[in-house]
Amino acid sequence: MQGLIDNIPYYSAQIQVQFEDLIGSEIFNQIQQTLGLDTTALMNDLSNRATDLLKNAWSGIGGFIGALTEVVLAIITVPFILFYLLKDGKKLPHFILGFVPTKLRGQSFRVMVEMHRQISSYIRGQIIVSFCIGALLFIGYLIIGLNYSLVLAIIAACTSIVPYLGPAIAITPALIVASVTSPIMLLKMIVVWTVVQLIEGKFISPQIMGKTMHIHPITIIFVILTAGNLFGIVGIILAVPGYAVLKVIATHLFRYFKTRSGLYEEERTASANE
Known part of the structure; x- marks a missing residue:
């Protein structure tokens, strides 16, 4: 991480040089004069902003680690809590059902079971x-010799927790590092990324995640964007499982309404008579 921060000015300068080579130095100078731009100052400003951003992130990680060391004594209690959760956790649903009216306990238990299945399968699978x-990208980056392979793979693994939008975010730093290194490295990186995404989409996700969520991709993207605007990073991470829980509750409430109202039964009877 520190090496990546130190090399940001170099990458910025290389991007400017490659752009000048691509369109020609004379045309580049004319564009500068026409628009009144000082590309050197602009690139330096962008470089400084990126450096400050990464340094702030790095210092934030250090602060987090420092805070973590202050609660070591609290963390020691986690194994004991986990033991009792595993030992008595199955009693919790029946305890909750004790507060539910007798006639609704069967339906409520089915709702809790389905919520548990949705959340647990999503978290484990994701x-x-x-x-x-992350492992496949790290191996691929090592094979092609991409700089900062481990850091870039870890970033990709962490952002992949967010469906659909995570991979698009994770590829950005890898594209920058590869494009500055060489055009051939950029091509190799794109090939590695494409192969990993194909393996993930065709083999890993179908086998691990399956079709348990039954949520349309557009719905997932909309839910993630909305939760991100409302609750930030926590909302992005918890958006899909939270939506799955609400979907289970809403589905069972609607089924209960259909059964109790009798309106839908009359509609089916009329259709059968026709």
Whole structure:
């Protein structure tokens, strides 16, 4: 991470040089004069902003680690809590059902079981998929010799927790590093990324995640964007499982309404008579 921060000015200068070579220095100078731009100052400003951003992120990680060391004594209690959760956790649904009216306990238990299945399958599957993506990218980056392979793979693994939008975010730093290194490296990186995404989409996700969520991709993207605007990073991470829980509750409430109202039964009877 520190090496990537130190080399940001170099990458910025290389991008400017490659752009000048691409369109020609004379045309580049004319564009500068016409628009009144000082590209050197602009690139330096962007470089300084990127450096400050990464340094702030790096210092934030250091602050987090420092805070983490202050709660080591609290973390020691986690194994004991986990033991009792595993030992008595199955009693919790029946305890909750004790507060539910007797006639609704069967339906309420089915709702809790389905919520549990949706959330647990999503969390386990998403963590495994993210780990597989990070491992495959790290191996691919090592094979092609891309700089900062481990950092870029870890970034990709962490962002892959967010469906659909995560990979688009993760590819950005890898594209910058590869494009500055050489055009051939950029091509190799794109090939590695494409192969990993194909493996993930065709083999890993279908086998691990399956079709348990039954949520349309457009709905997932909309939910993630909305939750991100409302609740930030926490909302982005919890958007899909939260939506799955609400979907289960809404579905069962609608089924209960259909059964109790009798309106839909009359509609089916009329259709059968016709």
